[in-house]
Amino acid sequence: MSESSAPTTQRITLAKAINLGLRAALEGDPKVMLMGEDIGMLGGVFRVTDGLQKDFGPDRVVDTPLAESGIVGTAIGLALRGYRPVCEIQFDGFIFPAFDQITTQLAKMRYRSRGRLSLPVVIRVPFGGGIGAVEHHSESPEVLFAHTAGLRVVSPATPSDAFTMIQEAIASPDPVLFFEPKGRYWDKAEVDLTATSGAGLDAARVARVGTDVTVVAHGPTVATALRAAAAAATQGTSIEVVDLRTISPLDTATIAASVRKTGRCVVVHEAPVLYGTGAEVAARITEECFFSLEAPVLRVGGFHSPYPVARLEHEYLPSLDRVLDAVDRAMAM
């Protein structure tokens, strides 16, 4: 039999990986359905749902009216009826009309019903900047949801993770905010297309092993951190990159294990630094491994100003230079 030699991995983009993960979920469970604006014939503005309506029909891949509160609110009802809706919010900045439904209803139903009701709803959000877009199309609102109990908040950084994490998110009995790094949609890597699960939704991942400084990142900034690590290596600095994968719950154990080894930590994200993921990571690290720290935990991220015009976004976003600058500062202390 030649079956075992059939190739199961394929080199695909992160967008295609999500597309194939959604396809696998639709095939695997007739209760899975997709809903969102322009996800049918058009295949979504990023083509992440390309071809799915054609193959699964308009009842399972639903072009919704242009109403985000409506999308999430009806997904809640469908979930109460036993469906597993996967909602697409077209762009990060347009999730706010649904903010009420997500934070006051979706997040709290299990708790309120003392576990009797479950809402296995996934909300897919292309997020982050760097694509030269107009306002409301480049935001990073993940901590607004991480701050709400009852929601899981995750963000894949690689095609492989995108492929398995979307399937794990759909299988999760909890509501999941699934933040897709839109600036990395076209990044390619080998993906095992037979995998239905990977590292799970709760675990961070060491994306590169190093000894001098831990750089913690998630979603779009993981690639930046890896580039910084490669650049630092040529100067003799060894960076360990931790890809958070999950923002809520936060995998403090994996980060702490890395920081105990390196003694230094820099957290990188696109969202503003004030009250961001970096603040949480820094506080936890200080609590957990204060005596292993050689330097304060530093943060690199967006500023406390609205996301800037496209021509300035590369000054706002954590660049390779800004990450290396923080690494140098950590090393100098």
Place this chain on the structure above:
Amino acid sequence: MNEPDLVQLLTHTGERVDHPDYSPRVAHLDPEALRGLYRDMVLVRRFDTEATALQRQGELGLFPPALGQEAAQVGSGRALAAQDYVFPSYREHGVAHTRGVDLVDVLRQFRGVDHGGWDPREHNFHLYTLVIGSHTLHATGYAMGLQRDGLVGSGDPTRDAAVVAYFGDGATSQGDTNEAFVFAAVNNAPVVLFCQNNQWAISEPTERQSRVPLVERGKGFGVPSVRVDGNDVLACYAVTAEALERARSGGGPTFIEAYTYRMGAHTTSDDPTRYRSAAEEEHWRRRDPIDRLRTHLTAIGELSQQVEDEIAADAEALGVRVRAEVHAMATPSTRVMFEHVYAGPNAVVDAERAWFEQYEESFTDVPAGTEVPR
């Protein structure tokens, strides 16, 4: 979807038709005024073509063309009085033109050098709103303010004012838009809710937003509603003029559904061939709003070749100026990232600005604050 009556004053073959309620609203428009409307539409279309080309050449990040919607925008825009206030969506270049906004400034947002591009209070034309439906509530609130300021129903036509909110068929699905109808109705607010039903919300046809013609929705909110041929600049002028007069005189809100068609792509990053047919596009091309008025003016002997050539030359000059001025738009200084976040000093912003300035100065090759064209 069945098609309730459209108010029409100019058929798509360019013949004037009478309407008992609306013909009087355009009776004062002499051939000179009609040529003015024609000129507006030609200029706006030339602007559209130029902006689309600039986007294709990488000079703009994105552009949403108004192609096909010139009559709805110019007709309604020219019906406004100077003291009226407009809340546009993001495609209202034709209305912007009627409010005296330099069309070059509209492109500052799409070039990615500014979040706005003009002074809203100078033109009584608010900044574009990209979050679908949000501004329908702002328009209603602004109208409630006019009411409280005694600028409604005073009987002085130079003082009484109204507000217009422009939005699309897709926007009628949003909660905010429905809430705007509720607030407008219960407050009897002087606001005109002007929907350009261009039949598509990106890839979704109006049928995915509503099972009844949109105009019928207004009645449920208690808002007088009218459906107009959105490709007929005269009819759009007439219904808007009537709605504005009602609003200014204290008669409350009106909902206008301008039935039109988006002839181009949703934006320059859209591919309409994925969701609609060439036959449909062709059908609407034969209903082109500009051709319609040109045919009419020519038929009544009011559009000489010389005038047509003059208008074409003005349009060409606009195109050339738009191109040159867009090329000249420099990337702003990074300083602007920290300006106007708050009215005054703010500890967090000030600390971040100071850090960033120091960081920029650490690079010797590019001095901080240098305006670098990209």
